[in-house]
Amino acid sequence: MTDDDRGPAGADPGRRGRERAILAFATAGFFALLVFALGMVSLLTGEAVIAEPGLGQAPGILGAILAVAGFAAVTAWALPRGRAGAGSAVLTGLVAAASYCVGVAVGATVTGTDPLRALGIGASLAVSWVAAVIVIAGALAGAGAAVAARSGPGVPRWPWERDE
Numbered sequence: 037m038t039d040d041d042r043g044p045a046g047a048d049p050g051r052r053g054r055e056r057a058i059l060a061f062a063t064a065g066f067f068a069l070l071v072f073a074l075g076m077v078s079l080l081t082g083e084a085v086i087a088e089p090g091l092g093q094a095p096g097i098l099g100a101i102l103a104v105a106g107f108a109a110v111t112a113w114a115l116p117r118g119r120a121g122a123g124s125a126v127l128t129g130l131v132a133a134a135s136y137c138v139g140v141a142v143g144a145t146v147t148g149t150d151p152l153r154a155l156g157i158g159a160s161l162a163v164s165w166v167a168a169v170i171v172i173a174g175a176l177a178g179a180g181a182a183v184a185a186r187s188g189p190g191v192p193r194w195p196w197e198r199d200e
Contacts, residue, residue, distance in 0.1 A: 055115045058184045063108045066177035073173045085166055088157050095143030099136040106135030107174050111181050120182035129174030133167040
């Protein structure tokens with residue numbers, strides 16, 4: 037086993053596997069929360085997530101893929117370095133929202149929309165309820181990852197159970 041396999045200085049392989057599991061579950065949780073939150077807010081407000089007619093589904097799908105990738109990248113950066121906390125949770129939300137907006141703009145361009153119009157679509161999402169929902173979803177999932185990373189690896193026990 038090389039030093040690179042152990043992660044940061046002194047980290048054991050078990051901890052690295054635990055961090056990977058936290059990353060996987062947090063990323064899956066973020067994706068689920070993203071889909072649920074955007075769908076529910078859209079349903080409650082009666083507004084489409086991407087209100088531009090004729091775009092199809094590709095921009096939204098690419099936006100979601102990039103949002104999940106952005107979330108995973110920031111979380112993967114924060115977990116092994118011991119930086120998982122409130123700041124990294126907020127950062128994951130901000131990066132996820134920015135990634136979503138970029139993904140929608142790129143997706144709109146790929147589907148044949150004029151690049152300046154696609155940029156406008158992405159920019160309008162960045163200042164709408166969509167970005168706010170993604171920031172909140174990313175921050176919540178990032179906070180969950182931070183809590184899981186900071187908790188001990190053992191089985192949780194009440195104080196009176198520890199004597200046994």
